[in-house]
Amino acid sequence: MILLEISAIPLLLSLFSVSVRQSAFVTRVSAILMYLQTLLVSWIMLRCWSNPEMLNSLPVNFRPDRTGLIFLILITVVVTAAVSHAVTYFEWEGKNSHSPAIQSIRRFYIVMPLFLLAMYAVCLSDHLGYLWISLEATTILSTPLVYHYRSSASLEAAWKYLIICSVGIAIALFGVAVLFAASQTISAFPDGTLSLSALSAYASQLPPHMLRFAFILLVLGFATKAGLFPLHNWLPDAHSEAPAPASAVLSGGLLNCAMLGLWKITQLMAAAGSADFARTVLLILGTATVVVGSGFLIRQRNIKRLLAYSSMEHMGLLAVTVALSSWEGFVFQAINHSLIKVALFLLTGNLLQEYGSKRIKDLRGLLSLSPLHGFILLAGFFAITGTPPFGLFFAEWITLVSAMAKGLTEVIILLLAALSVVFIAMSIYLVGMIFGESPKTLSQLRDNSLARFAVPLILILMSLAFGFATMPIALLTRGGIL
Amino acid sequence: MIPDGVLHTIPIAAVTLALIMLSVTRLPLLITVYAVQTGLLGAFAIIRGMQKPETALFAAGAAVFLIKGVFLPLYLSRMAKRVGCRKDSSVLISPGVLLLLLSSGIAILILILVPVMKDVIPENTLPGFAILLSSLVFMITRRTALAQVLGFLSLENGVFLYSISQHHSMPLVIEIGALLDILAGSMVAGILIFRIKDRFAHVDVTTLRELRG
Numbered sequence: 147m148i149l150l151e152i153s154a155i156p157l158l159l160s161l162f163s164v165s166v167r168q169s170a171f172v173t174r175v176s177a178i179l180m181y182l183q184t185l186l187v188s189w190i191m192l193r194c195w196s197n198p199e200m201l202n203s204l205p206v207n208f209r210p211d212r213t214g215l216i217f218l219i220l221i222t223v224v225v226t227a228a229v230s231h232a233v234t235y236f237e238w239e240g241k242n243s244h245s246p247a248i249q250s251i252r253r254f255y256i257v258m259p260l261f262l263l264a265m266y267a268v269c270l271s272d273h274l275g276y277l278w279i280s281l282e283a284t285t286i287l288s289t290p291l292v293y294h295y296r297s298s299a300s301l302e303a304a305w306k307y308l309i310i311c312s313v314g315i316a317i318a319l320f321g322v323a324v325l326f327a328a329s330q331t332i333s334a335f336p337d338g339t340l341s342l343s344a345l346s347a348y349a350s351q352l353p354p355h356m357l358r359f360a361f362i363l364l365v366l367g368f369a370t371k372a373g374l375f376p377l378h379n380w381l382p383d384a385h386s387e388a389p390a391p392a393s394a395v396l397s398g399g400l401l402n403c404a405m406l407g408l409w410k411i412t413q414l415m416a417a418a419g420s421a422d423f424a425r426t427v428l429l430i431l432g433t434a435t436v437v438v439g440s441g442f443l444i445r446q447r448n449i450k451r452l453l454a455y456s457s458m459e460h461m462g463l464l465a466v467t468v469a470l471s472s473w474e475g476f477v478f479q480a481i482n483h484s485l486i487k488v489a490l491f492l493l494t495g496n497l498l499q500e501y502g503s504k505r506i507k508d509l510r511g512l513l514s515l516s517p518l519h520g521f522i523l524l525a526g527f528f529a530i531t532g533t534p535p536f537g538l539f540f541a542e543w544i545t546l547v548s549a550m551a552k553g554l555t556e557v558i559i560l561l562l563a564a565l566s567v568v569f570i571a572m573s574i575y576l577v578g579m580i581f582g583e584s585p586k587t588l589s590q591l592r593d594n595s596l597a598r599f600a601v602p603l604i605l606i607l608m609s610l611a612f613g614f615a616t617m618p619i620a621l622l623t624r625g626g627i628l
Numbered sequence: 629m630i631p632d633g634v635l636h637t638i639p640i641a642a643v644t645l646a647l648i649m650l651s652v653t654r655l656p657l658l659i660t661v662y663a664v665q666t667g668l669l670g671a672f673a674i675i676r677g678m679q680k681p682e683t684a685l686f687a688a689g690a691a692v693f694l695i696k697g698v699f700l701p702l703y704l705s706r707m708a709k710r711v712g713c714r715k716d717s718s719v720l721i722s723p724g725v726l727l728l729l730l731s732s733g734i735a736i737l738i739l740i741l742v743p744v745m746k747d748v749i750p751e752n753t754l755p756g757f758a759i760l761l762s763s764l765v766f767m768i769t770r771r772t773a774l775a776q777v778l779g780f781l782s783l784e785n786g787v788f789l790y791s792i793s794q795h796h797s798m799p800l801v802i803e804i805g806a807l808l809d810i811l812a813g814s815m816v817a818g819i820l821i822f823r824i825k826d827r828f829a830h831v832d833v834t835t836l837r838e839l840r841g
Binding site: 275276278279282283285286289290293296298299301302303304305306308309312313316317319320322323324326327330337338340359382383386387 | 753756757760764767773776780783784786787790791794795796798799801802805806809812813816817820823824827828833836837838839
């Protein structure tokens with residue numbers, strides 16, 4: 147019943163979009179429906195949270211844990227934000243650019259709800275097999291979103307995205323198969339099982355060598371999908387070539403799904419008593435991703451690639467929280483990164499339209515053109531680099547404290563160094579963008595109405611509120627140290 | 629009934645075919661080699677499913693045989709004709725040398741590594757893992773988009789082979805779900821290949837290097 151309730155609106159939306167002829171109509175209807183969907187999903191998930199027995203009405207392999215419930219709400223919020231900003235985004239394109247092809251917009255709205263459903267399935271799955279199938283489905287369904295603009299660059303990005311992620315995910319399937327073979331040694335399941343809760347319950351009976359082999363393969367697959375180093379090549383391409391609303395969903399929604407898979411199998415490893423092995427693997431991957439991501443940030447000329455590498459860096463941080471098994475760190479980091487990164491992708495989407503360029507050098511003097519845009523971008527910059535009192539600061543604080551509690555000084559030093567590099571690199575670019583002199587060809591923004599920046603503003607305010615709400619939790623976290 | 633001895637040669641034949649793919653450059657032949665490999669694996673699952681008997685294994689084998697072994701090769705060869713792609717040369721190393729290197733690599737893996745790491749890599753993992761590895765190398769060294777799709781499909785064959793050589797194969801729902809994902813992925817890749825052909829007048833994906841850094 148719950149499954150039907152949360153998938154009804156997206157299915158309806160996708161079907162409805164097949165037949166539309168007017169882009170203004172479909173964008174508005176989708177935005178309204180997605181707001182309804184957010185209310186519905188939040189209401190159902192919060193009820194499930196307070197009363198876990200409700201989950202028993204779900205099919206046995208689709209009973210999410212608490213992390214899954216939170217991620218379901220988060221992903222719905224991300225898609226809703228993207229879709230409601232898309233109203234003004236596509237409207238601007240229709241007015242000011244020569245190719246407002248209704249086919250592209252229609253395709254966007256057919257694919258996006260299905261993509262959302264595939265992400266739901268990832269969050270709901272308590273079964274590695276279904277989790278795998280839905281994760282591969284997200285790749286296939288989001289490829290058309292990357293290839294939205296029909297340019298040669300977006301074609302290249304879509305191709306790389308499809309092939310690299312599919313191969314990565316295929317390796318994860320091998321891991322699923324190995325785990326299934328391993329599960330056949332559990333006396334309670336002679337036929338084998340892939341149910342995560344069943345596997346965790348009997349984890350001590352799994353042969354450790356096979357489990358580790360499976361873990362490595364699964365990590366390879368999920369890390370590809372999450373854009374962790376060294377399997378990140380597709381990420382900046384796909385995120386920079388997709389239209390702004392799609393980039394926002396790819397970065398704020400899809401990456402979380404892959405991280406959720408990583409979280410689940412790491413918890414399984416911990417239940418099986420191989421937590422140290424999992425931690426070592428993920429700490430190396432995560433720290434390397436943060437360091438490499440921050441390195442790429444330094445020499446970026448393209449604003450969307452800058453944001454993509456920032457996502458990569460945050461995925462590295464998330465991998466570190468997974469390694470440390472710090473639930474608060476993981477969830478807070480994921481929520482705040484999604485909120486702010488979506489805001490930034492949507493906001494820069496406006497800038498790319500107005501300035502007609504993705505090059506950071508060309509995007510100058512925002513404050514003189516539109517003070518509010520400039521101000522929100524500045525707030526977003528402070529939020530994404532983890533400045534207090536924004537939520538990311540407290541998330542990163544929790545992560546670092548729990549790393550400290552485990553005595554991982556070298557990891558902390560590397561992370562702090564990389565985070566400072568990110569702060570400096572981004573502030574240098576941002577100062578030019580916000581305070582610099584605006585280009586002579588542009589005297590004012592063509593559309594400077596409230597609708598253009600309402601969604602990013604709300605998201606950043608949400609992250610700010612989240613920061614205040616989680617401040618006590620973060621400051622009380624001792625992670626075992628006095 | 630088919631004797632066990634014959635049945636056991638099928639995985640080895642499949643590995644050999646995956647290695648042969650490395651040395652083939654003519655695209656129609658490449659598709660044929662892939663189709664034979666997949667057909668063999670499908671048949672392997674069907675026969676094992678009948679012998680056990682296990683309906684799920686039989687059904688999974690039949691589905692793989694039909695979709696991956698018959699339909700997709702036909703789709704790919706039609707596409708190869710339409711984009712006018714007949715040859716796929718290898719980057720980096722010549723295909724013959726590559727075949728030699730990788731087969732000796734796998735031989736070394738079997739002779740040296742396996743006795744040492746018996747607990748880590750169970751013996752029946754090997755054929756599937758060998759196909760996975762050689763397909764990965766295949767994908768890295770090939771130029772055309774079509775060959776990459778073939779490499780991906782052959783890689784999935786490795787996973788399938790591993791899954792069906794276990795005591796119990798994976799649940800049918802999962803096998804079919806994975807198969808449908810692969811089918812959908814190949815169709816999307818097919819659409820992209822047409823676009824690549826339209827825009828660049830060739831399907832050599834190694835030349836797509838606009839996005840860097």
